[in-house]
Amino acid sequence: MKRIALLWNVVKGDARVLWHALRQPERPVWLVPATALLALYALDPFNIALPLAGVVDDGIIVPLMLHLIVRCLPVHLRQSQPRSARA
Template structure:
């Protein structure tokens, strides 16, 4: 389990960094803040605890995929290194 968490952290780290910098930018797209909030609510939803196997798939597969998809929709200026 620990190896899986380390793998997920390594994969999602750059997406989280880009998302954090984009959220702090005054030139962020208008859809970014509501989409990020919805992803956070979805990741913490109580339905994850109702059916444990689906909760694991949800947390370890869907949330990182949606996070990567959100970052991919950002304008190219947010992907450049600071």
Template structure:
């Protein structure tokens, strides 16, 4: 279980960094900024698909939905922005 969480964290951290670099790119599309703001709002909002007060399941939806949303945004980036963000990500 701990190995899976470590792997998930490394993927999310890498994707989040790539998303950050894509947001800062001069050619970043407006929908990327809106999508990222919606992801942040979802994380900070007390309203969830599954309430956080439910043991395990409440946090699990955040651990699944947020990385999927980030990956979904990254896959829709224009090629030049995606390439530049991937290069900066390291």
């Protein structure tokens, strides 16, 4: 249970950084398409056909890809979070 809580905290932090980076005018060109593809993958209709496989798949691949997208961001976008996210 502690690992799930840790994973949730990492995903939540990555989502905040990604949300902040998407709103910046100096974001990389690839960021919007990569985020859109990740969102489409997470909402894939295949999850309806095989619910258990879809949950396991989304629980592993989506957080990993989210973390990879955040790690590929320029340093100034990763570190310049709004004050509310730092607290």
